[in-house]
Amino acid sequence: MSAARESCLARDARDIQRFAAETDVLVVGLGAAGAAATIEARAAGARVMAVERASGGGGTSAMSGGVLYLGGGTPVQKECGFEDSAEDMYKYLIASVGPTPDEAKIALYSEGSLEHFHWVTDCGVPFKAVFYPGYSGEPPNEDGLVYSGNEQVYPFCEIARPAPRGHVPRIPGQAGGLLMQHLLATTEKTGAELHFDTRCTALVQHADGSVAGAVLRSGDREISVRARRGVVLTTGGFINNRDMIERYAPLLLRCKFRVGAEGDDGSGIALGMAVGGAAIHMEQGSVSLPIHPPKEISKGILVNAQGQRFVAEDSYFGRLGEHILYHQQGHAYWVLDDATFVRPDVPREVAGVGNTWAELEAELMLPTGSLESSVALYNRHAANGRDPLFHKRAAYLTPLTRPPFGAFDCTTDNSLFAAFTLGGLSTDADGRVRDASDAAIPGLYAAGRATSGIAAPGYSSGLSLGDGTFFGRRAGRAAASA
């Protein structure tokens, strides 16, 4: 029988004669969440060992766009002339992230956002207080503030006063590298014991279910480490584990671009589950249709396999992607006329061109009359600056009347969709991993994409690094003072 359990990710503490090493807090994974947990656990006076399976820290955070979702009136927001409040941030997040948002976490995150901004800058991360008007996505320059979600989009714009909350470190392009450079430098300064090329292969559990430490492997060598106050799992998501994706989030297989470092294979989620941790929202993902900028493309309409519109085209590209993959069976075309035609930055195939809507419809193999009918209804209202179906903003409403008409292929099968997982361990606001009965497992903490976080479904850019660092800090502090 024990043969079948050789792969067991949980070891019984009674089977360990003597731990080879001891620490107060053991942090597993050194991306943004792990760095934040390490820094704060050290600040709280704990001895900390942090291990990373790669040869250096950074993980997916370092590969990312570096956007941090922060608000409540940060200095960057103020200098750029935007008013914001913790209340508006809270209302936006509650409205946007799924049918049962984690109100306690979102309240803490919104109220603590300003303080968290200062913590990030105190770590040395620089932000240029210039607003980048290209919506939803990382600026191609050093600009430090963007709209990174659906704040201006109906119905969210009516629920909470819109403000841009995407804070981007000062470097053109993938700013996650710069963010991690500073977070890792700060981590090193804390005097935490850091081990690279070291992976956690099992958690060590007492008979009462509490976590006592972990088994670590580096090369051929395996040692057990006692963590007197707690283990913090900050190992990332599971987009690069095909088996787990098939089992839990199979629709994500249809997205060609999987966003994540090699380490995003769900190892920490599996470790947590092996000691009874509950994994939640495992089917959910951030799914982007990266068709930005230019934002002028929003003057076109997005239609499904029935030639029908299905979402406000000025939505954040993550919302577009979610709608197409989850609700339109991965089938969508972006339709423009000659007056509105622009090429998206991310190249996309032209799926069809026609001098009449009937011609385009036929080229796209849409049902006869379907696109024509959708465009007629759209044009009728757009001429009055209205979109009663989906409430696209007036700036993007203009009748599509000048031939030729054309369509970009936005099907998941033929175009680029970017995805990562949003499911993971269930945690409370202090990062304690919860079991199936919602009780905390003593000694076990988690943060970042190894947890489900606050953002599923209804993702806005910056929520992964934002909640990963914010709740990573809280997990580090909670573990240190356990």
Add this chain to the structure above:
Amino acid sequence: MSAARESCLARDARDIQRFAAETDVLVVGLGAAGAAATIEARAAGARVMAVERASGGGGTSAMSGGVLYLGGGTPVQKECGFEDSAEDMYKYLIASVGPTPDEAKIALYSEGSLEHFHWVTDCGVPFKAVFYPGYSGEPPNEDGLVYSGNEQVYPFCEIARPAPRGHVPRIPGQAGGLLMQHLLATTEKTGAELHFDTRCTALVQHADGSVAGAVLRSGDREISVRARRGVVLTTGGFINNRDMIERYAPLLLRCKFRVGAEGDDGSGIALGMAVGGAAIHMEQGSVSLPIHPPKEISKGILVNAQGQRFVAEDSYFGRLGEHILYHQQGHAYWVLDDATFVRPDVPREVAGVGNTWAELEAELMLPTGSLESSVALYNRHAANGRDPLFHKRAAYLTPLTRPPFGAFDCTTDNSLFAAFTLGGLSTDADGRVRDASDAAIPGLYAAGRATSGIAAPGYSSGLSLGDGTFFGRRAGRAAASA
């Protein structure tokens, strides 16, 4: 620390001095899956103890419509004049149940369906070989065969030759009671040791992760039972556990009617998770819009909040419900003209009436021109007996032109949707519960709605009782011969 773990659902075998009782196979829960497991474990020569928390067996199975999804040319199908094959049944199921169907299970289930039919009738369950032509749902009379899924609906009708596979025990109305009466009588005859008013409060686990037995409670008395060959969890789903629904399947909260006995509170899923079992498809549910019969209502059209059609109206009512809840934000109206008007058997509010489409549109507060536009396109094709958008069958295609026009409210907020959960423990084809790494946990089996089964998403009526009894039998046999 141990205080926090008092609710712990897993006990360490080393902490148990002496088991109060012993058996070969312990079955937890006596619905259809539990009865099937018990009967087969006994037939395989094992000593079996079966426990049920209620005062009698039956569970949700006994409250259900009693439909068993069976095919491949059963005597009932043949007598009713339908041809069917295991291959067509396999192809239909593969096409209908989700993006990553469990091919191994579906193959066994399709190939073994005929033998399983005989097993069910050998247990004494009677079927009247008369086909009931009212589609998707239980007959109001003794008729024994119905279409209980989307077999005749596009695209499934083109993928596999349609055949009705819903086998209903011979009694008018809720035939689950009759089914369970016979399954329980057969269970009793096997000589298995049956205990009612007895619940399982924890599993007992060896240090190697294998399951040694369970802790049972009856009244104030708690005893530990050693299960030499295995424990089989057949405890049902979790529709009646509000916390679990909020955490895993929050959209189901919008359905007013929750289908399940009191015991469907996820207790067995939580027990399995506590020893490292992985729960999969936890977000999924069977969601029905019970608007049947008369099937003539399919001559109307179903539209969303944008006045657009979104599904073939002649689909199985479970498919309609899934589309409305998961893809249309719970918003739908069933629209008819005076010529097609019929009242559904399940009463529904009339949401609006109008002498023109514009009037009805206004009463329903749909965007101006939206319904008018959808109806115009629908009528244009219906006049030719075609539905290029959703391929509704020609029998239900007739232009909607005779005023007054009316609509039934089919929103989840204002009308009746029936839901139960389809997520649960991950099992292999022999019912072995798998952990996060997909390895079987020795000594632990599960079947029925405590597992995710083969039916998520894309439910057809009869798959719960069908796969519950089929894989319940396999789990019982596998445990008995462990």
